[in-house]
Amino acid sequence: MKITGVTAIVLALPEVTAACDGTQDTCLIRIDTDAGITGWGEVDSCPTVVKAIVDAPLSHQICNGIRNTLVGADPLAIDVCMQRMDETMNYYGRTAAGAHAQAGVNIALWDILGKACDRPVHQLLGGPFKKKFRAYCSILFGDTPAETGELARRFSDRGFTAIKFGWGPMGQSEEKDIALVREARKGAGDDVDILVDAGQVWDWKTALVRARQFQEFGIFWLEEPLHPQDVDGYRRLSEESPVPIAAAEAEANFEEFERMVVDGGLDWIQPDPGRCGISTFVEAGKMAVRNRRKVVNHSFKSGVTLSASLQALSAVPGTTVCEFCMADSPLRHELTNEVFDIDDDGFATLPEGPGLGVTINEAIIEKYRVG
Numbered sequence: 001m002k003i004t005g006v007t008a009i010v011l012a013l014p015e016v017t018a019a020c021d022g023t024q025d026t027c028l029i030r031i032d033t034d035a036g037i038t039g040w041g042e043v044d045s046c047p048t049v050v051k052a053i054v055d056a057p058l059s060h061q062i063c064n065g066i067r068n069t070l071v072g073a074d075p076l077a078i079d080v081c082m083q084r085m086d087e088t089m090n091y092y093g094r095t096a097a098g099a100h101a102q103a104g105v106n107i108a109l110w111d112i113l114g115k116a117c118d119r120p121v122h123q124l125l126g127g128p129f130k131k132k133f134r135a136y137c138s139i140l141f142g143d144t145p146a147e148t149g150e151l152a153r154r155f156s157d158r159g160f161t162a163i164k165f166g167w168g169p170m171g172q173s174e175e176k177d178i179a180l181v182r183e184a185r186k187g188a189g190d191d192v193d194i195l196v197d198a199g200q201v202w203d204w205k206t207a208l209v210r211a212r213q214f215q216e217f218g219i220f221w222l223e224e225p226l227h228p229q230d231v232d233g234y235r236r237l238s239e240e241s242p243v244p245i246a247a248a249e250a251e252a253n254f255e256e257f258e259r260m261v262v263d264g265g266l267d268w269i270q271p272d273p274g275r276c277g278i279s280t281f282v283e284a285g286k287m288a289v290r291n292r293r294k295v296v297n298h299s300f301k302s303g304v305t306l307s308a309s310l311q312a313l314s315a316v317p318g319t320t321v322c323e324f325c326m327a328d329s330p331l332r333h334e335l336t337n338e339v340f341d342i343d344d345d346g347f348a349t350l351p352e353g354p355g356l357g358v359t360i361n362e363a364i365i366e367k368y369r370v371g
Contacts, residue, residue: 001034001076001116002075004033007032008051008055009027010027020166023331024331026044026331027048027104031070031112037116040107041109048370053097054101063091066101070105078279085105089102096252099275106278107356112355114354119354120351121355125315126315130314133319133322134161134322137155138323140166140327145176145182148180149187151187156188163194164197168199177210194219194220196219200226202225204230207225207237207241215243221244221246226247244267245268246268247269251269253276254284266293268295272298272305278312281297281308281309281312289317294320295316297313311350311357330364
């Protein structure tokens with residue numbers, strides 16, 4: 001089997017705002033083969049930059065685009081394809097958007113391998129350790145504490161046993177920070193876990209103060225309170241915080257996850273397959289488990305990323321929860337023909353179809369495709 005095409009498809013809603021909402025736009029990766037098998041991936045990065053990386057013409061030996069690099073390669077040789085991209089994209093592909101683009105390719109390659117073997121990806125990864133995961137509803141904070149409380153009530157009534165609020169007004173003032181979490185707790189009630197995603201707004205000392213203040217409300221964890229590069233700050237915070245600290249959604253390479261665990265002391269790492277790929281997700285997840293830390297996916301995109309997350313999570317022992325984005329966007333809920341929902345106990349179920357176990361809604365691509 002050989003790769004015959006690599007296509008980056010940019011999708012965007014009619015209006016994209018400054019809100020930290022990754023479901024407003026996205027970049028799909030489509031890989032076609034001479035066997036008639038197509039694999040799909042998704043990237044959580046700047047979509048038009050990713051498309052430029054896929055489409056880039058040859059500049060020289062170690063500065064080439066993804067399409068040029070992979071056409072003619074064997075898609076079933078996933079590690080070989082990844083190594084080839086590392087070599088030909090050496091000047092710009094090892095970090096940030098270059099690595100994110102490779103992550104989307106990695107997802108698509110696993111999708112192809114699963115379809116070629118007529119097996120779900122999790123079986124090819126050695127799983128599943130688990131087929132169902134407790135889903136936490138992932139949404140943004142309301143603009144006000146009152147709006148946040150209403151959101152908590154709404155999603156707890158829908159059957160979620162855990163709700164994560166993130167970004168938005170968090171970090172504007174001590175008073176508002178506390179009020180946001182207080183109202184989230186009131187709205188959700190005592191039987192629903194509340195998770196707080198601060199959105200990189202503090203230094204470690206301020207984050208420690210907030211962790212102590214939020215402890216009163218019994219939060220499940222405090223997520224990404226610091227800048228991703230503040231590894232020493234995470235170490236200091238993790239050592240003293242009375243609540244678990246979660247981060248590392250921004251990382252793309254195994255070495256970065258390892259550094260955040262070993263040097264940063266995180267309690268939870270949050271690999272995003274749309275930034276690190278399925279292969280690195282599983283490798284980093286097993287490393288975290290060996291270090292007695294916990295693993296959860298970061299997924300704030302479509303069903304493609306959610307399925308990739310569940311496939312990878314199921315191949316890592318000891319995983320229990322999954323991020324379940326509930327942003328009100330057709331790019332989240334309608335891009336795949338398969339509808340993702342939670343069961344009566346608040347759990348998400350691992351797809352069992354070949355590859356990722358999802359198919360693409362071509363009508364949504366047609367409606368929201370850009371360029």
